[in-house]
Amino acid sequence: MTARLIDGFGREVNYVRLSVTDRCDFRCVYCMSEDMQFLPRNQVLSLEEIYRVGRVLVELGVKKIRLTGGEPLIRQNIVWLVEKLAALDGLQELTMTTNGSRLKTLAQPLKDAGLDRINISLDSLQPTRFHEITRTGHLSDVLAGIEAAQQAGFQRIKLNTVILRHRNDDEILDLVDFVRQQQLDLAFIEEMPLGDINDHQRADTYISNEEVRQRIAAAHPLLAALDNTGGPARYYRMADSNSRIGFISPHSHNFCGDCNRVRVTVEGRLLLCLGNEHSADLRSPMRHNVDNDQPLINTIMQALPLKPERHYFNVDEPPQIVRFMNMTGG
Numbered sequence: 001m002t003a004r005l006i007d008g009f010g011r012e013v014n015y016v017r018l019s020v021t022d023r024c025d026f027r028c029v030y031c032m033s034e035d036m037q038f039l040p041r042n043q044v045l046s047l048e049e050i051y052r053v054g055r056v057l058v059e060l061g062v063k064k065i066r067l068t069g070g071e072p073l074i075r076q077n078i079v080w081l082v083e084k085l086a087a088l089d090g091l092q093e094l095t096m097t098t099n100g101s102r103l104k105t106l107a108q109p110l111k112d113a114g115l116d117r118i119n120i121s122l123d124s125l126q127p128t129r130f131h132e133i134t135r136t137g138h139l140s141d142v143l144a145g146i147e148a149a150q151q152a153g154f155q156r157i158k159l160n161t162v163i164l165r166h167r168n169d170d171e172i173l174d175l176v177d178f179v180r181q182q183q184l185d186l187a188f189i190e191e192m193p194l195g196d197i198n199d200h201q202r203a204d205t206y207i208s209n210e211e212v213r214q215r216i217a218a219a220h221p222l223l224a225a226l227d228n229t230g231g232p233a234r235y236y237r238m239a240d241s242n243s244r245i246g247f248i249s250p251h252s253h254n255f256c257g258d259c260n261r262v263r264v265t266v267e268g269r270l271l272l273c274l275g276n277e278h279s280a281d282l283r284s285p286m287r288h289n290v291d292n293d294q295p296l297i298n299t300i301m302q303a304l305p306l307k308p309e310r311h312y313f314n315v316d317e318p319p320q321i322v323r324f325m326n327m328t329g330g
Contacts, residue, residue, distance in 0.1 A: 004061045005300070007272075007307035011259055015064040016057050019266040020050060020078060024071040026099050027135035028123070030162050030191050030205075043267045047077055049286055051084045053264055056293055060300065063092040070266070073102040079109045086114025095119065097160065101137060103145025107152040118149055119158045119187075124168050125178060133168065146182070158185040158246070163212055164205040172215050180220075180241045187233050187246035188212050209247040216245060232259075262307070270300060272307040280306070 005013035023038050024031075045053070054065055065085060072078055086094050093116050100120040110118070122142055124130040130139040149157050159179060163169050172188075179186040188209055213236070216222060222236035225244055233246035263271040268283030280303035285295035 008305040015261045017066045017263045020072045020075045021070040026137045058088045067096040083113040100142040100145035104148045107148035111152040122159045165207040185244040189248045209249040
């Protein structure tokens with residue numbers, strides 16, 4: 001194919017976040033409600049359909065796929081999907097974001113199947129607090145998963161942390177020290193106002209990444225890094241460490257100008273923007289045309305001009321996007 005995925009603002013889409021499930025074994029307070037209602041099975045794409053979407057997108061010029069959820073490692077036969085996607089001609093990088101709870105047994109099979117890189121969510125190094133934030137998770141499982149990923153040979157493992165004021169912001173430097181000791185990377189992510197959560201008021205817990213960066217810089221001077229992973233994070237280095245510290249700042253530093261990403265939810269919605277509802281249904285053209293990719297290709301190409309220029313987040317107002325992060329796809 002010679003077609004390229006160009007949106008209405010001239011931005012080329014070459015990175016897709018592909019959700020494999022809306023379900024999760026955690027119930028993180030900033031991500032979903034405690035009593036979540038998940039999608040009926042018949043609305044969820046099969047692994048074969050997810051692979052088909054990935055294959056077509058790579059044929060259209062996508063170079064990087066990130067598998068997300070929910071929690072992707074609870075999806076049965078996820079290693080099969082990784083192996084199939086990793087073999088696609090033209091795909092340059094296959095990555096995954098996981099909560100790490102099942103990495104102890106799956107890290108090596110995922111590496112053997114062709115997964116290139118892995119991001120692991122970790123919001124606290126204190127067992128009791130970790131359980132409070134995740135509601136169901138155990139820190140020991142995630143730490144064992146991080147160790148398994150290291151032993152499996154994954155390079156540049158990155159931890160993702162959502163900092164909430166008065167909840168875990170006293171651990172900022174502890175987390176930085178942890179990744180320095182473990183030779184990992186770390187990205188701080190501002191809480192995103194997706195879904196109507198009932199655990200806290202986001203305006204009360206919001207902390208800007210600029211404040212986080214200043215706290216770190218007081219202990220570890222930060223040097224702007226030149227490398228780019230293709231995502232929204234801005235990275236910094238420390239002169240005495242190989243670890244990189246990144247900041248994903250959808251509130252305080254809008255990163256939409258050079259956005260190269262779309263998402264595909266597990267129900268087959270091509271979601272064109274994290275902070276808007278512009279989307280296209282990919283499930284119907286796939287299921288109505290099992291042996292013909294052209295209707296799926298047409299739907300994707302027709303949707304690209306609908307990608308909005310930017311998102312608008314405001315923690316002081318009720319969320320404009322009612323879908324939770326687990327439905328959005330990582």
